[in-house]
Amino acid sequence: xxxxxxxxxxxxxxxxxSASAATTDPLRFDAGNFxxxxxxxxxxxxxxxxxxxxxxYVTNVEDSTYQTLNIYVPERMAxxxxxxxxxxxxxxxxxxxTAKSPSxxxxxxxxxxxxxxxxxxxxxxxxxxxxxxxxxxxxxxxPRGLLDLKAAVRYLRHNDALIPGDSEMIFTDxxxxxxxxxxxxxxxxNAREYEPMLKAMGAADARDDVFAAICYCPITDLNxxxxxxxxxxxxxxxxxxxxxxxxIRISQELAAECPAYIDSLGLLDxxxxxxxxxxxxxxxxxxxxxxxxxxxxxxxxxxxxxxxxFYQDKSGPMGGAPRRGQxxxxxxxxxxxxxxxxxxxxxFGPGNAPRFNKSSDFVTxxxxxxxxxxxxSVTPLKTPPAFDQMGVLxxxxxxxxxxxxxxxxxxxxFTDFSLRHRLDDPTARLDADMVKRVELMNPMNFIxxxxxxxxxxxxxxxxxxxxxxxxxxxxxLATRLRNTGHDVNFALPWNRPHSGDYNLDxxxxxxxxxxxK
Ligand code: DHB
Numbered sequence: 001x002x003x004x005x006x007x008x009x010x011x012x013x014x015x016x017x018s019a020s021a022a023t024t025d026p027l028r029f030d031a032g033n034f035x036x037x038x039x040x041x042x043x044x045x046x047x048x049x050x051x052x053x054x055x056x057y058v059t060n061v062e063d064s065t066y067q068t069l070n071i072y073v074p075e076r077m078a079x080x081x082x083x084x085x086x087x088x089x090x091x092x093x094x095x096x097x098t099a100k101s102p103s104x105x106x107x108x109x110x111x112x113x114x115x116x117x118x119x120x121x122x123x124x125x126x127x128x129x130x131x132x133x134x135x136x137x138x139x140x141x142x143p144r145g146l147l148d149l150k151a152a153v154r155y156l157r158h159n160d161a162l163i164p165g166d167s168e169m170i171f172t173d174x175x176x177x178x179x180x181x182x183x184x185x186x187x188x189x190n191a192r193e194y195e196p197m198l199k200a201m202g203a204a205d206a207r208d209d210v211f212a213a214i215c216y217c218p219i220t221d222l223n224x225x226x227x228x229x230x231x232x233x234x235x236x237x238x239x240x241x242x243x244x245x246x247x248i249r250i251s252q253e254l255a256a257e258c259p260a261y262i263d264s265l266g267l268l269d270x271x272x273x274x275x276x277x278x279x280x281x282x283x284x285x286x287x288x289x290x291x292x293x294x295x296x297x298x299x300x301x302x303x304x305x306x307x308x309x310f311y312q313d314k315s316g317p318m319g320g321a322p323r324r325g326q327x328x329x330x331x332x333x334x335x336x337x338x339x340x341x342x343x344x345x346x347x348f349g350p351g352n353a354p355r356f357n358k359s360s361d362f363v364t365x366x367x368x369x370x371x372x373x374x375x376x377s378v379t380p381l382k383t384p385p386a387f388d389q390m391g392v393l394x395x396x397x398x399x400x401x402x403x404x405x406x407x408x409x410x411x412x413x414f415t416d417f418s419l420r421h422r423l424d425d426p427t428a429r430l431d432a433d434m435v436k437r438v439e440l441m442n443p444m445n446f447i448x449x450x451x452x453x454x455x456x457x458x459x460x461x462x463x464x465x466x467x468x469x470x471x472x473x474x475x476x477l478a479t480r481l482r483n484t485g486h487d488v489n490f491a492l493p494w495n496r497p498h499s500g501d502y503n504l505d506x507x508x509x510x511x512x513x514x515x516x517k
Contacts, residue, residue: 026059027204029159034073039112041104047112048075053099057121057148057155059202063096063128063139069121069152070099072108073164078115084515085156085165086111087119087185087210089149091178094219094403096125096140106501107173107214110508117165121152123181126402129409138409143194143440145403146184150194151203153185158204169515170210175500176468177399179218180443183460183477186213187443191452194440212457212514214507216500217466221473222400223415223438224261226385228470231258232284233381235369240376243383246393251384254417262472265444267479275479284471285366287492291464293363295494302363307370310362375465379497386469388415391422404437414438443477448484457514458488459507463496487517 034050041047052071061067077083088108090097099122102108108118124140131137153170160167174182188194189209198208221228230251237243237251259277267275275283292308302308385392390401390411397411404414412434413419420428430438439445446452458481462474471492478490489510496502 027057027155027158027202029055029071029155029162031162037072037101039102039104039109041109041113045113047109049073049102049112050075051101053101055155057152057203060200062201063124063130066096066098066122066124066128066140067148067151068099069119069155070101071163072102072112072118072120074112074115074117076115077117077164080115080515082166082169082515083116083164084111084169084171084211084511085117085119085163085167087121087149087152087156087170087172089121089123089172089174089178089181091123091125091145091174091181092176093399094126094142094145094177095399096123096128096145097178098122107504107507110504114508114511116511117163119152119156119170121149123148123152126399126405136409137407138405139407140403141405141407142403142437143197146181146188146441147194147197147201147203149181149185150188150208151198151201153208153210154198154204154206157206157208168211171212171214171511171514172210173214173216173501174218175216176219176498179215179500180220180222180441182213183215183218183220183443184441185210186215186455186458187446187452188440189453189455191446193436193451207453209453210455212459212511213455214459215461215474215477216502217462217468217498218460218474218477219400219469221442221444221476222387223442224258224444225387225469225473226415226417227254227258227261228472229382229386230254230384231262232470232472233372233376233467236373236376236381240373241381247384250393250421254384257417258472262476265476265480267476268483269479270482280472281368284475285368287471287475287490288368288371288464289363289366291492291494292366294491296362300494306374307367308363309365309367311364375467378465379467381467385415385418388413388418390418392418403441404434444480447477447480447486454481454484454486456487457517458486458490459510460488460490461496461500461502462492463498464492464494466496466498468498487514 034052037051038046038048050073054068056067057069058067086107090100100120102112102118108120111118123145125145126140128140129136129138156163156167156170172182172185190207234251234255237248243251262277262280269275269283292302295302387398387400390397390413400414401411404412413422414434416429419430420426447454460474460478478488481488
């Protein structure tokens with residue numbers, strides 16, 4: 001990776017448009033510059049599409065390895081007045097990500113099959129570097145990766161008349177750190193704070209709000225994620241987690257900060273009741289019980305040992321008492337993600353709101369601590385602090401410490417808590433520049449404010465056994481969005497670990513519904 005000072009000439013040369021068009025508008029999409037490609041879906045269907053690849057989406061290209069996007073246009077476009085564009089980021093671990101090709105195994109292939117346009121932007125991240133004046137420069141420190149993705153959105157808008165698909169119907173999609181990026185794209189549309197940086201990059205002068213955000217296990221709310229993790233999983237510290245004394249102390253200190261944060265959010269449940277630190281665990285249990293309940297309906301088996309209790313209905317229309325934790329009438333399997341016939345189990349019903357009825361009301365309660373110990377037994381938990389870990393108990397920087405690095409690649413703390421512990425100075429505070437960077441990387445700061453244009457539609461998933469971040473993170477995001485009038489389809493899908501782009505039938509039926517709203 002090196003600075004290609006040739007980047008702009010390359011950009012100019014790449015297009016077949018007239019020289020005058022290229023000089024007047026270097027960000028003009030060249031509709032004639034494509035190759036024909038195809039992919040074979042799992043069912044053998046071949047999808048043909050035009051591929052427009054390696055397009056620079058800013059004029060001041062700093063890192064030519066990453067600041068490009070690819071656009072894929074199906075030969076058989078959906079017969080819709082407004083064809084959506086799926087913008088899929090492959091960011092993981094807050095690292096840099098190149099513009100990729102569509103895959104039959106994820107939402108990109110499926111989108112092409114549906115006749116939708118696909119855009120896959122690259123973006124800089126915590127490991128992207130260039131050489132400048134003999135020095136290594138880190139190009140992707142926060143919020144630069146997000147700026148790249150916003151610039152990609154602007155490119156699509158800027159070229160709306162030339163690129164097939166409707167740039168007013170962009171669905172962003174990502175998993176984990178990519179889910180966080182998708183949530184940021186959804187939450188920070190047109191926020192003025194990013195404007196000077198986007199301008200300096202040579203991003204198109206266009207809006208960057210998006211229609212919908214699809215967020216799988218978003219690793220976000222980074223500056224509260226440590227306290228949210230310990231407040232939830234502290235119950236396992238002396239059990240399955242096996243923490244030592246020093247770790248337990250840090251865990252307890254962090255957990256103690258969480259109630260004030262929860263209470264500051266002013267969240268409401270679906271009935272309009274206040275959700276606060278005293279009843280939050282009941283609120284969380286509702287989502288987990290709903291997840292288990294659906295799994296039972298779909299024919300999955302839930303062992304007695306992981307904390308759920310079940311009602312055994314002897315008279316219900318399901319035909320007698322089901323075995324504990326097993327739905328009657330369907331071939332149950334221990335793998336909650338798979339149906340008896342091998343199909344993927346759908347993770348949500350059409351309503352997406354907790355619904356219990358007599359015929360299927362088998363899950364009656366949950367011992368949360370027991371369930372959390374089960375989650376921790378499947379995948380060992382992170383040690384405290386789970387995210388801003390550098391220098392607190394171990395010297396090693398996390399991916400998040402690295403994304404908040406400086407241009408020399410020196411990782412940094414992004415919470416006062418960890419900074420104070422690292423420096424052993426109870427008065428230490430993040431400097432104003434870091435406070436701003438952290439703020440610009442947290443979607444919670446924008447939702448329900450007038451700082452940005454927030455996507456109207458959201459699809460948020462976090463696996464019911466995903467321990468990469470606390471359940472509080474996606475729940476708070478979804479709840480704040482719901483409380484501020486957004487259309488939110490949210491679930492903790494049963495038996496799912498940290499992963500994304502699953503249950504594509506569900507996702508694409510939601511997309512089909514959403515574009516008609
Ligand atoms: C990812 C996972 C993590 O646990 C994390 O802290 C950051 C990013 C990821 O998979 O992208």
